[in-house]
Amino acid sequence: MIKFILRRLIQSLVTIVIIVSVVFLVLNLSGDPIRMIASPTASEADLAQLRSAYGLDKPLAVRYVNYLSKVAHLEFGESLRTQQEALQMVLKRLPATLVLAFSALVLATIVGIPIGMLAALKKGTSIDSTAVLISMIGQAMPVFWIALLLIFLFGVLIPILPPSGYGTPAHLVLPTISLSLFLLAGIVRVTRSSTLEVLSQPFVNVLNSKGISEHLILIKHIFRNASIPVLTQLSLQMRFVIGGSVVVESVFGWPGIGQLLAQSAYGRDYPVVIASTFFIALFILVFSMVLDIFYGLIDPRVRVWK
C-alpha cells in the first residue's frame, strides 16, 4: 500500500510539471502582456524598458528554466495589474473555493448515492423513473442557468437566502446547490447502473441462498461493489467542479480562485493565472490521489497487485 502511494506521488509530480509547462507555453502564445498594461501612447523605448523590468526580453528557453525554478519555490511574482504578490492573492481566495467545492461534492455524494441505489433496487417503479428524470434534468441544465434560477427563486421571489456574497453558512447554500446539481445527476446515474450491474452478479444469488440478512447483503456487499464505478465518476467530474466553480463564483460574487482566474485570464495577468492554475492542478491531483487510495481500500484486486 505504501509503495502504491509513493508511486502515485511521483506520478502526480510529473503531472504537475507538465501542467505548469503547458500553461507557460500557452500564455506566451497568447499575446504581449506589456501592451496590455502599458498606456497606448507609450513609446517603443518605454515598452522595452518595461519588458526588461519583468524579464520578458530574454529568450523563451531561458525564461522557461527561470520560471520552473521559481514555481518550484512557489515564487509566482507580482500581479501585473495590482502589483500584489500573486501567491498571496491566490492563497487568500483558496479557502473560499475549497469550501464551495467540498460542500458541493459532499452534497452530491450523500444525496446522489442513496437515490441511485434506491432507483436500482426499485427498478421499473415510479421511484426509479423519478430518479432517472431528476438526473436527466440535472445534466441538461447549464450551471449558470441553475444559479440564476435559484437566485430568482430563493433570493428574490421568496427572499430567504442571500443571493450573493460570502461569509455566513447561509451564503453557502445557493452556490453549493448550483454546483452540485450536475454532479449529483451524474452520481445518481452511475450509482443506479453500477448497482444494477452488481445485482445481476451470481454472487448476490449465492449471498441470498446463505440466508443472511438483507441489510448485510445491501451494505456490506452490494454497496461496496457498486461504489467502485462511482469513485471513477467522481474523479472524472472533478474537472467540472473547477470549471463550474468559475461560473458559480462569478454569478454569486463568491471570492474564490475561479473568479480570480477568470479575471486575470482576461487581463493577461501571467503570474496570477499561473499561480491559480498551479493550485487548481494541485487540488485536482490531491483529490484524485485520495480517490485512488480509496480504490485500494475498497478493492483488494487493486491493493494486492500493486
Added chain:
Amino acid sequence: MSEQEILLSVRNLRTLIKTANGTFSAVDGVNFDLEKGKALGIVGESGSGKTMLSMSILGLLPQTARISEGEVFLNGEDLRTLSKKEYKKIRGKKIGTIFQEPLTSFDPLYTIGDQIAESLKHHCGLKRSEARIKVIELLETVGIPRPESVYDEFPFQLSGGMRQRAMIAMALAPSPEIIIADEPTTALDVTIQAQILELLKDLQKERNVTVLFVSHDLGVIAEIVDEVMVVYGGQVMEHTDVNNLFYNPAHPYTKALLKARPTLTTEGKRLRAIAGQVPSLEARPSGCPFHPRCEQATEKCSKKAPPMTVLENSIRVACWLYCHENEKSGEQPNV
C-alpha cells in the same frame, strides 16, 4: 420408499414465469420424494425447467416468477406457508446451495474465510474467532491445502477448482440437512470435475447429507446420485434409480437422451441428436411436451398429457406407452 424417512417432498409444484407475451409454467406439476441421506439427480436439457425447480424449492425465484400451486415439505414442514423471514432461516441453515459458476459466486471484495464465516456467524451465532476455527476446519475437510492462509485470501487468488471447494465448504458451513447442487461441475475441466464429484460423494456419505443434484450431464449424474428424475418441458418424464436409467430406460425421451451421448465405441461417427429442439417456454406443445420430437408419439400424445405410471422396480414414468399396459396404476395425474 415408505420405510425410510422422507426429507424433501414436492407435491404438484407449479411455477409461473411472466414474460412480455404472457404467463407460462416453467415448472408444471412436479411430484417427488427424497429420502434422507440419498442423492437425487435432476437431468434435463437447457430450458427444461430444472434450475427453476431448484430455485422454487429454495424460495429464490426471480421477481418475474412465482409458485402458483403445490407444496414443498422439508421434514414435514410446508415451506410455502413460511414468511419471508422464516424462509431465510431455513435457507443456508437447513438447505445449502452450490452454484454453477465458482468464478463469480464469491464477492470479489472479501476474503474466502470472511464469506464462509458470514453464514456461521449469522445462523449459529458464532463469534469471529470461533467461526475462524470452524471455517479452517471446513476448508480442510473439502481438501483445500494450507487452509489457514486460504482463509485470508481473496477469491481471485484461487483457482476455479479451489473456489468450487470453498463454495462447497460455504454450503456445508451451517451443517444443512440437504444440499442443492445446481450444475456444480459444469464450469470446471474434466479432472477437477472428477475431484469435486469425489469430494461431494465422500461428504454425502460421511455427513449423511441429502443431495439434490441438478445437471444436464448424464455422466456426472451417474457418478453421484442414487435416483434420477428426467425433466422435460417443466414436467417429470421419468423418475428411476440410476441403474435402471442406463440399462432399462422407460420413457422415449430418456432413451433418446441416452442414444445422444458420445461413447468410446461411436468414435468417428456422427452423434445422434434428438430431432427438433427444446420448445421455448412460450411455445410448449399441448399434451405430452415431448410428443413433437418423439418417434413413438401417437395422436393421443398431442391431446392429453399422460399420467404418471408406476412400473415394476418402482420406476415412475409419464408416457401413454406404459399407461395402456397397466391402466390402474396411475399415481397423481401429471397435468
